[in-house]
Amino acid sequence: MQITTAFNPNLHVRIPQLFRYMEQEYVNDFLEKGKIRLGSYQKYRADDHEERGDSMEGFSCLDAYMKNGFLSSNLIIPNNAYLLCSSTISSKELMRKFNADSSFVISDPYGFATEIAKEIPGCKEIFLGQCVYTPSLQRFFSSYRWRKNELT
């Protein structure tokens, strides 16, 4: 799908269709009855499943160059958010890794997320984004980096 904003010039952003892998029973429950389960950061940190779990889930680092200097800060995302993980690829191998036997495609992630948010008590923000993988242990924190002149 594509989102077009009211900025001038218009900004066109493409959000890819997304694939979600689950057991058939749960795929049926969602597609037929709308039932779906979301997990918190805390839950994924504690999950020891090889593919789903990540003990560093929600830890992040913010690096920013500002007019008066450089800011670097380590952050832990507070436990007030729910995640729904998906993939941009359709793959039998990936389905197997998640111990799933069925999948569905989210053809309009923006519309989907908007509707999901309506059912989450107190939902105030939605973030959609891809995961960026890097091999270095030192870079396990997420970060934004800007060149200094971008903010001066």
Added chain:
Amino acid sequence: MNSHNDTEIGLIHSLEPYFHKSNMEHSGQFEYRLVFVTNQKAKDELNIVSTSAAKFCMRVQPK
């Protein structure tokens, strides 16, 4: 997840969020996340019902 409340660097809100992962062995997942931030403490799991969200989805067999 990249999010903060510091107005000094509020520019960050104009950028596309992304989620950093160090476990390179999972890069084949091509993971894309939907994160819903609430104004209250999250339970470990939350079961919801949204037939309208399901209308944006359809079953597929992976290739």
